[in-house]
Amino acid sequence: MEDVVRAFKGNFLHKEGPQYKWAEFTGKVPYPRPGTCPSSTYGSYSSTREYPDDVIFFSRTHPLLQEHVLPLGERPLLVRVGVHYKFSKLLVDRVEAVDGTYDVLFIGTDSGLVLKAIHLPREHGQSQEVTLEQLQVFQHKSPVTTMALSKKKWLFVGSREGVSQLALYQCELYGQACAECCLARDPYCTWDGHACSPYMPTVRRRNARHLGEEEDPLTQCVRQGAGLQVEAEQRVMMVAEGNSTYLECLPRSRHAAVTWYKQAGENSAELNQVLTGDQLVVIERGVLIRRAELSHGGVYHCQVEEHGYHWTAVSVRLAVWSPSANRVLASLAGLSYQSTGTQPWYEDVMALIHPGNLGEHCKALGYRPPRNQRHRGDFMIAPHKEKAKAEKHKHGGGGGGGGGGGRAAGRKSRSKPQQRAPRSA
Incomplete structure (x- = not known):
């Protein structure tokens, strides 16, 4: 606010010259000075409507001040170049994290997009902007017109399409390893020793997370006793x-x-x-x-x-x-399998997907062959082989004679069913 007050006490700019460029105004500034609030100090005016006409005219023709107000760090907090949207709404949530307090920026755009960003401290008083999330809230890309933060830590985003309720954090999306959780740099989340979970300031537990860039997150995971490997x-x-x-x-x-x-x-x-x-x-x-x-x-x-x-x-x-x-x-x-070119193409594919015997794999899947086929071990007997085997029993059986003896030895007659004992026996 001191920078704002100093800017209003500075010089005004106006357009002059043949090229009509902005230049410093060196003439007389009317009283009360434009930019001051009505009070008893400046002419006892109760409203700006009571200001003299020359003050109103000067304000309309000199809307620009020479001094400009810069943000903290003398640079914008967030810069976007070459994007298809413009910022429309801003909401700030002050978060108590493991290693300090951070301001999380929720920025709405005119394309229905919501950005979640923070600033990390760096050397020489500088800061680094980190975009944590970028969510397309509305399907038809309606401009965000309002945003509100509830006491139960929900973000409500409104547009002409309606209102959407968003969670402030999704710690489970940052992976299942300590290093990934720390690298996410989300002040809402921390590694609790087992998983990436929301940080609870009231709960006393071992937490490991560092938002800045001075230390490797692996060092903090070592202190935590967490695994360093990220499973691929x-x-x-x-x-x-x-x-x-x-x-x-x-x-x-x-x-x-x-x-x-x-x-x-x-x-x-x-x-x-x-x-x-x-x-x-x-x-x-x-x-x-x-x-x-x-x-x-x-x-x-x-x-x-x-x-x-x-x-x-x-x-x-x-x-x-x-x-x-x-x-x-x-x-x-990883197989020592080489096709000989005599088997069907699908057996090549199955050998890649499921190494080992193809018959065992089909049996594991619950495959049941037709009645005209039967198994001998892991190999299926084709119908023509089954027929040849039946003919062999019919015309020779076990090697003695033919005719009826061979028929009796080969298979049972269907015309003479076997006699069964009574059920009472």
């Missing part, structure tokens, strides 16, 4: 040769940098960075393979870097199936 998501994908596929990696943090690597071999620790080429396109959220080749098969790793901390978020094992060779590149699936 494992995926298995298959694509036919000549088709396109997409390897996706979405980090939980909007400030994380993503880099893709590919293993040099199945059991090799050497990693080669994936770069955009003829058939590979590395984009912001993943890798697009336009036309898959056998050389594209392998193990891909999506590594995330934030605040100097690196970890693997996603590992994708990609197998390329070649229809011309009728085989699956087995080394990519």
Whole structure:
């Protein structure tokens, strides 16, 4: 407020000269000075409506002051360049966090978007803006006209479409590891030793989180006794040769940098960075393979870097199936399987999805063969083999004679049912 008062006590600007540019006004300023509130000190006016006409005219023709008011730190708190929206509403929530008090900015836009941002202290009195969330609240992108914060810690956002109720925090979205929770830098959340959960100032418990940039979050997780490893998501994908596929990696943090690597071999620790080429396109959220080749098969790793901390978020094992060779590149699936070209194509696919005996896999899935087929061990006997076996029993049975003896030995006659004992027996 001192900066505002000093600006109003400064000089006015007006437009003059042939180019009609803003310049300092050096003439006489009427009394009472424009910008002062009506009071007994300045002419005993009870309202600005009582001001003289020359004061009203001067205010209309000199609306700009020479002194300008800068925000704290002498720079804007939030800057957006090249975006499709404009800020429309602002709401500030003062939050008591583990390591101090922070002002969380909830900013509504004219496109139905709500931004959640904070400022982190840095060296030499500077600060860094961090956008924690960016939510599209309204489906038809209606401008946000009002925002209110309830006592029960809910954010209500209103537009011409209606009113939406939003949670101030979603700590469970920041991952299940201490490092990910600390790197999120959300003052509402903290690592409680088991999971990323809301911070409760009244509860005495061991909390680990640091919003600033002076210390590595790993150091705090070590103090907490939490695990340092972030478990990577494992995926298995298959694509036919000549088709396109997409390897996706979405980090939980909007400030994380993503880099893709590919293993040099199945059991090799050497990693080669994936770069955009003829058939590979590395984009912001993943890798697009336009036309898959056998050389594209392998193990891909999506590594995330934030605040100097690196970890693997996603590992994708990609197998390329070649229809011309009728085989699956087995080394990519960790199998010693090689197709001979005599079995159907689907057995190649099943060998990749479920290694081992195909019959055992079908039995585990509850597959029941038709009545004209039966099992011998793990192999199904085809109908023509079943018929040949019946003919063998019919015309020879156990190796002695034919005719009726062979028929009796082969199978029972349907015309003479067996005699059963009475039920009372």
